[in-house]
Amino acid sequence: MSPELVLQQALNGISFGALLFILAAGLSLIFGMMDVVNLAHGAFYMLGAYVALQVVQATGQFWAAVVIAPVVLGLVGLVIEPLLLRRLRGRHLEQVLLTIGVALVITDLIGLVWGREARTLPFPPGFDRSIDIAGSAYPTYRLFVIAFAVVLAVVLYYLHRRTAIGALIRAGVDDAEMLAALGVDTDRLFAVTFAVGAALAGLAGVIAAPAFGVRPGMDVDALIFSLIVVVVGGLGTLGGASVGAALVGPAETFGKVLVPQFALALIFAIMAVILLARPSGLLGRIRISR
């Protein structure tokens, strides 16, 4: 590999990792608080992308979509948590199964409403060109994705560490039962957490759409990658999501170049090694395997 190619692939890897961070942060947040692996996370991501498609078609404004899609997904989360998950509070496995049903319904309805062909979303104005980096052209949109994820990470970290809602979420992750005993309305907290997690999935969908396209099956890819990220990085923490994403993103892009036929298998090999060496993931507190 030439140095230019290495640099280009490194940037690709980092921008893919940045996207994975946005995606996995939501999954990890929901798990940390509710002990539920939301298997509809991929479907939420996909819905975010299609909502963005609709918004851009209607208004021509990509930036409007960046706001509207997460809001729509947040509302979906606010409906689903009280309507379905709350009925099975404390029965985590059943809650996970519910999210499978939710994913089936959402992906099918997307197909009915928007059709089952692959679609594209144009790059937003200002980020539709390439710039020269070390002698080769590189699309500015991917640089934007990296910057966006970094800013989001800082904002999330601030909310998590320095605000009242962040304190509640941290307390809920530690011991939701004790929090309820202290008089906090955990029903509302769980609903808000689930909504924020869904909104993050939707946000990832919008951000991914111009670079990766909008198509059926994108939900499964997103779900698998976000699961790998949280398994590698550690479940339930923002730090875990960021470390996992920083590792999996570049591994995927370089794998594709170096061993094209077994790129995905390489990712799973990394996951297997980490599971064997560190059963709680790199930064996690919860042991995934004994």
Place this chain on the structure above:
Amino acid sequence: MTRPTKASLSRGPRVRRWAPPFAGAAALVALFTFPDWSASMEGSRYASTILRDMLVFAVYALSLDVLIGRAGMPSLGHAAFFGGGAYAAAIAAERLGTDELAVTLGAAVVVAAALALVIGALTVRAAGIFFLMLTLAFAQMAFAIAFQWTDLTGGSNGFAGVRRPVLLGLDLSPPDSIYRLVVVVFGIVALVVWWIARSEYGRALVGVRENERRMRALGYDTTRLKLSAFVLAGSLAGVAGALSAWSFRFVSPNDVGLGTSVTGFVMVLIGGAGTLLGPILGAGLVLYIERVLSSAIPYSQTVLGIVFIVFVLAARQGLVGVAVQVWTRVRR
């Protein structure tokens, strides 16, 4: 879960003890001869195709229920073994130059078992949600291989024109023959699963499901028990995969994909986990929705999702559990 225990069954009158096996045998005979006695009816050919597919997936669901219903291991990666078996049967027939059933079916079982051994070794120590998550992720690795190893599997185009098997010189490729093969294999697998459920081994698996710590304290090697169940279930799923490859004469990466894993899970839960009849009924209902209902309405997948949600919310014991509840209420 309220189910009649074995003790209460065996103390009942002799009729009740012998009724289920007799009904099962009668149902198998009726299924086996279906193409004959339905020949004069309209749509017989179509009906036997649908029945065949239902039975293929019933084998698949039965194999998955060994994990979900007996051992309490909620695997969301079972398609790896179904698809692995399907590809193995298809590729073995083409590369080994023989269509002999023992060879191609054997290849399917060996490949599925080997895959299950690898994935199981990495996942069976995890419990509950983590097991589900890990099986899902690792099964996707099998999907990735099927999707990307184009020389062997045909990649995203799939493997078309699968050669149907020959049994000791008897050509099984006509539709009626392949249908009968599916019925016979289904009967054998159902018998195997029934026998496992009654055996000491099956009870030990239930013990692991109910209280793994206590089983360890009693001296059982629970990790080995769970791994053996995983490999056994994987091998049976490989059999289902081979049947699917012969039935459709086509294998695609979708057979290894998450969709197929989810379908199996939905079948077992809708039908009733931990019962013999449940996964069979579940497979029948899901196939009905996916094959028959889908030609009438465009949103059949949504219907399936909602049915599944309703069962998880309100009837966790599935169709069989609901039937048992209704039956006990009626008798009272």
